[in-house]
Amino acid sequence: MSFINYSSREINCKIVYYGPGLCGKTTNLQYIYRRTNPEQKGKLISLATETERTLFFDFLPLALGDIKGFKIRFHLYTVPGQVFYAASRKLILKGVDGVIFVADSQIERMESNMESLDDLNINLAEQGYELDKLPFAVQYNKRDLPNVAPVADMDKLLNYRKVIWFEAVAVTGKGVFETLKAVAKQVLFELKKHY
Amino acid sequence: MVGSDLVMYEEEFHRIDAELKKLHQQANSKVVFLVDKNGQLIASAGDTHDIDTTSLASLTAGNIAATGGIARLLGEKEFTILFHEGEKDNIHISLIGQRIILVVIFDSRSSLGLVRLRVKKASETLAAIFEEITEKVDKEKGEGKLEEALFAEISDEDIDNLFR
Numbered sequence: 246m247s248f249i250n251y252s253s254r255e256i257n258c259k260i261v262y263y264g265p266g267l268c269g270k271t272t273n274l275q276y277i278y279r280r281t282n283p284e285q286k287g288k289l290i291s292l293a294t295e296t297e298r299t300l301f302f303d304f305l306p307l308a309l310g311d312i313k314g315f316k317i318r319f320h321l322y323t324v325p326g327q328v329f330y331a332a333s334r335k336l337i338l339k340g341v342d343g344v345i346f347v348a349d350s351q352i353e354r355m356e357s358n359m360e361s362l363d364d365l366n367i368n369l370a371e372q373g374y375e376l377d378k379l380p381f382a383v384q385y386n387k388r389d390l391p392n393v394a395p396v397a398d399m400d401k402l403l404n405y406r407k408v409i410w411f412e413a414v415a416v417t418g419k420g421v422f423e424t425l426k427a428v429a430k431q432v433l434f435e436l437k438k439h440y
Numbered sequence: 441m442v443g444s445d446l447v448m449y450e451e452e453f454h455r456i457d458a459e460l461k462k463l464h465q466q467a468n469s470k471v472v473f474l475v476d477k478n479g480q481l482i483a484s485a486g487d488t489h490d491i492d493t494t495s496l497a498s499l500t501a502g503n504i505a506a507t508g509g510i511a512r513l514l515g516e517k518e519f520t521i522l523f524h525e526g527e528k529d530n531i532h533i534s535l536i537g538q539r540i541i542l543v544v545i546f547d548s549r550s551s552l553g554l555v556r557l558r559v560k561k562a563s564e565t566l567a568a569i570f571e572e573i574t575e576k577v578d579k580e581k582g583e584g585k586l587e588e589a590l591f592a593e594i595s596d597e598d599i600d601n602l603f604r
Contacts, residue, residue: 246445246446247445247446248445248446248448248476248480249445249446249448250453251447251448252450252454253453259478259479287492287494288495290495301502301506304479304495304502306498309602310602312598312599313594313598317602320479320480332509333506333509335509336502336505336506336508337505339505340478340479426603429603433594433599433602434596437591437594437596
């Protein structure tokens with residue numbers, strides 16, 4: 246649910262990073278934060294536990310530039326990935342314009358990936374959204390680890406919608422901006438279509 | 441897409457701005473904010489220089505969302521007022537018409553009673569303005585005017601250029 250402000254000439258949109266615990270959602274945001282010019286970004290807010298696990302959400306406001314005199318801003322959120330934070334995870338999806346699903350490429354995390362994707366579908370449906378209709382991209386993260394599943398297999402399991410996907414190593418930044426741009430672009434096209 | 445996007449026009453923005461300024465003054469508060477339930481800052485009044493307004497907006501919305509979650513667990517529809525008391529500053533958060541969040545930050549120069557009273561009055565006016573905005577958006581969408589106003593001007597190329 247974007248916010249179009251004719252008075253301050255701004256368009257604000259919300260993108261949510263979703264995925265199982267420890268898949269690298271917060272790492273994505275941290276990398277974006279580090280690599281963006283100060284004038285383009287706000288503070289990175291992390292509501293995390295003492296052990297740096299996301300408790301409620303991370304939040305990063307990002308200004309992408311101007312289109313026809315309108316400032317285009319994206320608010321990036323991550324959900325807490327751990328299973329028992331289900332109630333909070335649901336809340337973050339409110340008013341979402343686009344979703345990035347971050348999957349952990351390690352073979353032993355495949356089940357968690359699938360569970361999280363199901364969870365995403367259910368939680369979106371509860372808010373009245375359909376994943377099939379939202380701007381969406383999949384990121385296969387942690388490609389640098391030794392025990393990863395082949396991308397083709399992951400794509401079969403996690404990407405039934407056949408949306409655009411990226412291989413990533415979020416700690417080094419590989420694939421991070423590519424994924425964000427892909428969804429941000431879809432969000433703007435969707436907005437254009439909508440009006 | 442679910443619900444409608446929030447659209448803010450120049451005219452309504454000025455009315456909202458004036459109402460917030462009035463509330464800021466009458467409640468003897470430090471700062472007054474208006475935030476969308478999704479965490480977007482809509483308007484503010486008072487001295488906002490030292491405050492990271494974007495973060496404040498998103499955290500307030502998170503706060504309201506979490507409280508709303510608790511309310512539903514308890515079988516309540518919503519808790520419409522939240523109050524946080526600090527050593528120096530206090531924050532009064534209230535929901536207007538299920539969609540907009542009004543935040544008032546005040547210190548010892550004001551009181552909770554005064555803030556509550558003024559917020560109640562301002563809420564009615566603000567709710568009416570947002571009602572009008574919704575009607576206006578629906579009307580303009582129906583007539584295809586919104587499209588003319590902005591998105592027809594934005595080409596696919598403009599969007600592509602943003603990501604070069």
